[in-house]
Amino acid sequence: MTACPRCSNTNATALHEGKEGATVVWTIFNCPDCHYHWRDSEPEESINPAKRKAVFQMDTSNPDKYQLVLPVRE
Amino acid sequence: MNKQSELSIEVAKKVGSLRDFLELLESKGQFITWPDEVLPEPDIRNILVAAGDDDKNGPAILFDKIKGYPGKRMVAGVHGSFSNIATLLGYPLGTPIRDLFYDIVGRWTTEEPQLPFIEPDKAAIHEVRIEENFNLFELLPLYRINAMDGGFYIGKANVVSRDPNDPDNFGKQNVGIYRIQPHGPDTFTLMSVPVHDMGRHMLAAEMDDVPLKIAVMLGNHPAMAMFAATPVGYDESEYAYAAGMMGAPIALTKSGNGLDIQADGEMVIEAEYVHGERQYEGPFGEFPGSYSGVRRAPVFKITGISHRKDPIFENIYIGKGWTEHDTLIGLNTSAPIYAVLKKEFPEVEAVNALYQHGLTGIISVKNRFAGFAKSVALRALSTPHGLIYLKNLIMVDADVDPFDLNQVMWALSVRTRANDIQVLDNMAGIMIDPSAVIPGKGHHLIIDATTHMAPDPIGGDVEIVRRPAGREIDEMAQLIKSMQKEARK
Ligand SMILES: [Zn+2]
Numbered sequence: 001m002t003a004c005p006r007c008s009n010t011n012a013t014a015l016h017e018g019k020e021g022a023t024v025v026w027t028i029f030n031c032p033d034c035h036y037h038w039r040d041s042e043p044e045e046s047i048n049p050a051k052r053k054a055v056f057q058m059d060t061s062n063p064d065k066y067q068l069v070l071p072v073r074e
Numbered sequence: 075m076n077k078q079s080e081l082s083i084e085v086a087k088k089v090g091s092l093r094d095f096l097e098l099l100e101s102k103g104q105f106i107t108w109p110d111e112v113l114p115e116p117d118i119r120n121i122l123v124a125a126g127d128d129d130k131n132g133p134a135i136l137f138d139k140i141k142g143y144p145g146k147r148m149v150a151g152v153h154g155s156f157s158n159i160a161t162l163l164g165y166p167l168g169t170p171i172r173d174l175f176y177d178i179v180g181r182w183t184t185e186e187p188q189l190p191f192i193e194p195d196k197a198a199i200h201e202v203r204i205e206e207n208f209n210l211f212e213l214l215p216l217y218r219i220n221a222m223d224g225g226f227y228i229g230k231a232n233v234v235s236r237d238p239n240d241p242d243n244f245g246k247q248n249v250g251i252y253r254i255q256p257h258g259p260d261t262f263t264l265m266s267v268p269v270h271d272m273g274r275h276m277l278a279a280e281m282d283d284v285p286l287k288i289a290v291m292l293g294n295h296p297a298m299a300m301f302a303a304t305p306v307g308y309d310e311s312e313y314a315y316a317a318g319m320m321g322a323p324i325a326l327t328k329s330g331n332g333l334d335i336q337a338d339g340e341m342v343i344e345a346e347y348v349h350g351e352r353q354y355e356g357p358f359g360e361f362p363g364s365y366s367g368v369r370r371a372p373v374f375k376i377t378g379i380s381h382r383k384d385p386i387f388e389n390i391y392i393g394k395g396w397t398e399h400d401t402l403i404g405l406n407t408s409a410p411i412y413a414v415l416k417k418e419f420p421e422v423e424a425v426n427a428l429y430q431h432g433l434t435g436i437i438s439v440k441n442r443f444a445g446f447a448k449s450v451a452l453r454a455l456s457t458p459h460g461l462i463y464l465k466n467l468i469m470v471d472a473d474v475d476p477f478d479l480n481q482v483m484w485a486l487s488v489r490t491r492a493n494d495i496q497v498l499d500n501m502a503g504i505m506i507d508p509s510a511v512i513p514g515k516g517h518h519l520i521i522d523a524t525t526h527m528a529p530d531p532i533g534g535d536v537e538i539v540r541r542p543a544g545r546e547i548d549e550m551a552q553l554i555k556s557m558q559k560e561a562r563k
Binding site for chain 1: 113114115116141142143144209211212218221222224225226256257258259265266267268273276277280281350352353354355357365367368369370371372
């Protein structure tokens with residue numbers, strides 16, 4: 001389990017490894033909570049929570065904060 | 075009546091697929107393969123921004139040495155410059171944008187479109203078939219388009235869906251460009267709101283509890299990429315429209331889940347709508363040059379994939395302009411506004427809505443009397459696109475080419491008085507305008523930069539210089555260019 005750079009939850013897992021021959025050159029991670037995907041070879045502005053702008057961070061404890069693109073039929 | 079030139083029909087007949095078009099671009103020096111190894115981030119976006127800066131002549135760029143994706147190929151910038159668009163329309167490199175605009179508005183055609191059907195077992199797109207163990211992250215060389223995007227977006231897919239309550243109606247089959255964010259190996263979100271045809275199909279499927287199958291087409295015929303974004307009527311086929319606009323065939327076949335798809339595309343991802351499920355989508359760097367926020371978007375699950383051997387993943391750079399997105403949709407944003415206006419005001423000469431999907435537009439019109447251009451502007455604001463997109467509108471005379479900003483700035487400089495500026499506040503606007511105080515509301519601004527006419531006082535004793543123009547001058551300009559080329563040798 002890995003910490004997500006966007007929501008700080010620690011449920012992220014590796015999704016796919018990029019390889020050159022037998023060597024793993026990067027890994028894509030996936031956060032099941034906020035659905036952020038990232039590659040561990042990306043620049044820090046995208047994947048280091050300390051370098052990411054606060055406005056781009058997410059709080060998954062309050063989903064209603066995020067608008068529905070299409071209404072869900074009750 | 076199709077007014078296409080012989081040359082453009084010749085070109086269109088040669089181009090039946092993305093691969094054909096890349097070959098044609100290559101023959102004109104408008105397609106390059108990046109020679110070095112690149113990292114998915116930030117190399118690809120950096121290179122595409124650099125290429126996109128040249129909106130006149132930037133090339134399409136293929137990447138085939140993407141670190142961690144051995145053997146995979148990705149292309150962008152296919153519609154990234156007006157010279158590439160000119161090539162598709164059958165014109166020489168460097169053709170003025172105004173001429174391309176007139177070509178497109180002249181192509182509105184009623185001729186029977188050519189849509190030959192290829193049996194699926196003979197269609198190139200089905201060369202490789204995958205029925206299980208889907209993994210988008212392995213299949214496609216995905217990368218983050220802009221640094222703060224919420225995922226690795228697919229920005230240039232043509233998505234096919236059918237009205238779930240009228241699934242046999244070819245016309246009601248919708249093909250549109252919707253952005254796609256892969257979520258898991260076999261799931262993705264698709265951004266469509268209720269007013270889109272796709273949004274209507276999703277709502278209808280949920281309402282009546284019927285399945286909704288879609289086909290996500292990647293690496294499409296260049297006319298499909300260009301014209302699928304043009305609003306056509308709900309019961310008109312985008313395939314028919316694109317083939318009609320090209321005056322040449324676009325071959326279709328069936329996807330594994332029964333939809334009509336391009337036979338010579340690079341890849342089709344077949345999927346089914348997951349009723350009632352929404353997942354976080356975004357942010358995404360949008361055409362105004364700002365990020366959309368995080369929203370909860372509908373989810374699709376993959377049911378099958380077909381692709382050509384060694385498929386080319388075509389994607390787009392979109393963000394703060396100038397980008398391929400501006401070139402891709404600009405002329406097709408301008409043409410429908412012109413078509414509506416021209417019917418009621420034959421005095422309208424041309425419409426330039428290239429800037430940020432028309433957030434700023436420029437319309438040239440033969441002024442008839444004082445204030446006339448302002449009334450034409452008001453009509454433009456009530457066209458389907460103008461309603462929310464045309465935020466700033468500059469009206470110029472017929473002797474000003476609205477696609478030549480030097481001329482537009484001249485008109486602004488010498489033909490505008492303070493009382494020629496009208497502000498309509500508190501109007502409808504687009505949700506993603508970064509300047510909006512309340513998203514979805516905003517102003518319309520009209521700057522009338524046309525000549526003052528009676529009964530307005532003209533003021534002073536002004537005569538405008540008659541600037542030599544026309545074919546003779548154009549040919550002279552070409553001659554000077556070639557002399558210069560010689561001199562540089
Ligand atoms: Zn997260």
